[in-house]
Amino acid sequence: MPAEAVSAGQDGCDEGGLRKVARVVLLDPQDRILLLHGHEPDDPADDWWFTPGGGVEGDETREQAALRELAEETGITGDEVELGPVLWRRRCSFPFAGRRWDQDEWYYLARTDRTAVAATGLTELERRSVAGARWWTCPELTRAHETVYPTRLAGLLRTLLDEGPPARPVILDPEIV
Numbered sequence: 001m002p003a004e005a006v007s008a009g010q011d012g013c014d015e016g017g018l019r020k021v022a023r024v025v026l027l028d029p030q031d032r033i034l035l036l037h038g039h040e041p042d043d044p045a046d047d048w049w050f051t052p053g054g055g056v057e058g059d060e061t062r063e064q065a066a067l068r069e070l071a072e073e074t075g076i077t078g079d080e081v082e083l084g085p086v087l088w089r090r091r092c093s094f095p096f097a098g099r100r101w102d103q104d105e106w107y108y109l110a111r112t113d114r115t116a117v118a119a120t121g122l123t124e125l126e127r128r129s130v131a132g133a134r135w136w137t138c139p140e141l142t143r144a145h146e147t148v149y150p151t152r153l154a155g156l157l158r159t160l161l162d163e164g165p166p167a168r169p170v171i172l173d174p175e176i177v
Contacts, residue, residue, distance in 0.1 A: 017102060018091065018102050018103060018104040019055050019101060019102060019103045019104070020055065020056040020062065020065075020103075020104055021053060021054060021055055021056070021065075021103045021104065021105040021106070022053050022054070022056060022062040022063070022065040022066035022069065022105075022106055022108060023050075023051045023052065023053030023054075023066070023105050023106065023107045023108070024051055024052045024053050024066050024069070024070050024083075024107070024108050024110050025051055025087055025107050025108065025109050025110065025157075025160070026051070026052060026070065026074070026076070026081070026110045026111075026112060027109070027110070027111050027112075028111075028112060028113070028114075028115050028135060029111075029113055030137070031137075031138070031161055032135040032136055032137050033051075033135070033136050033138075033141065033153075033157055034051075034052065034074065034117065034133060034134070034135055034136075035049040035050060035051060035133065035134060035136055035148065036049065036050055036051070036052055036073060036130055036132070036133050037049055037130070037131040037132045037133065037134065038050055038129050038130050038131065039129055039131060040096065040097070040129065041097050041125065041128040041129045044131070047131070047146070047147070048146065048147040048148065048149055049134075049136075049144075049146055049147070049148045049149070050148070050149045051107065051149075051153075052069060052070050052073045052074055053065075053066060053069045053070070053073075053105070053107075054069040054072075054073075055103075062086075062106050062108075063083060063108070066083060066106075066108045066110070067081070067083060070110070071121060072119070072120070072121030072122065073119050073121070073122065073126070073130070073133075074117040074118070074119060074133060075116075075117055075118035075119065075120050076112055076114050076117065080112050080113070080114045081110045081111065081112045081114075082110060082111045082112070083108055083109075083110045084108060084109035084110060084111070084165060085108070085109055085165050085169075086106050086107065086108055086109075086169040087107045087108065087109050087156075087160060087165055087166060087169060087170065088106075088107040088150070088156060088169055088170045088171075088172050089104070089105065089106050089107070089169045089170070089171050089172065090105050090107075090150055090171070090172035090173070090174065090175065091103065091104055091105070091174045091175075092105065092149075092150075092174060092175040092176065092177075093174075093175075093176045093177070094175070094176070094177040095177065097125060097129070106169070107150075107169075109160070109165055115135060117133045119133070138154065138157050138158050138161060141153060141154040141157060142154040142155075142158070149175070150172055150175060151175060152172065156170075156172075
């Protein structure tokens with residue numbers, strides 16, 4: 001599973017040993033969502049799509065981590081995005097790049113007018129495992145046969161677009177691969 005874990009290094013973990021992660025549900029003016037295309041570093045055929053984001057570093061807040069990761073992975077900076085509330089939270093556990101990743105992920109809503117992306121701040125592992133980015137419409141995501149994380153993203157996005165952000169974060173079912 002995910003290059004969504006590839007921002008390795010001094011990522012913070014909570015008391016339970018879970019890696020604290022901030023992810024971004026980035027929407028453009030046409031309500032398309034930006035997803036990154038990742039794969040196992042040594043097996044490009046083992047691939048999936050995922051939202052930008054990564055681990056909290058040092059004493060960063062999750063909001064700061066979300067904006068930093070977005071800039072590193074897409075080139076879209078905090079000046080070009082409006083960071084909104086936490087939409088969803090999920091715990092997940094998966095193998096990637098020879099180790100197991102146990103994560104507590106918070107998904108922030110963000111909007112931008114900028115649709116050009118440039119992954120200028122990728123780590124070495126990300127350069128080996130992130131193949132690109134694409135803006136998806138909700139219908140495209142619903143029809144997709146590719147693997148997408150979180151696995152219910154199409155339905156979650158449809159609800160978000162129809163009803164707006166939830167009053168408080170929705171706790172998603174854990175995903176363990």
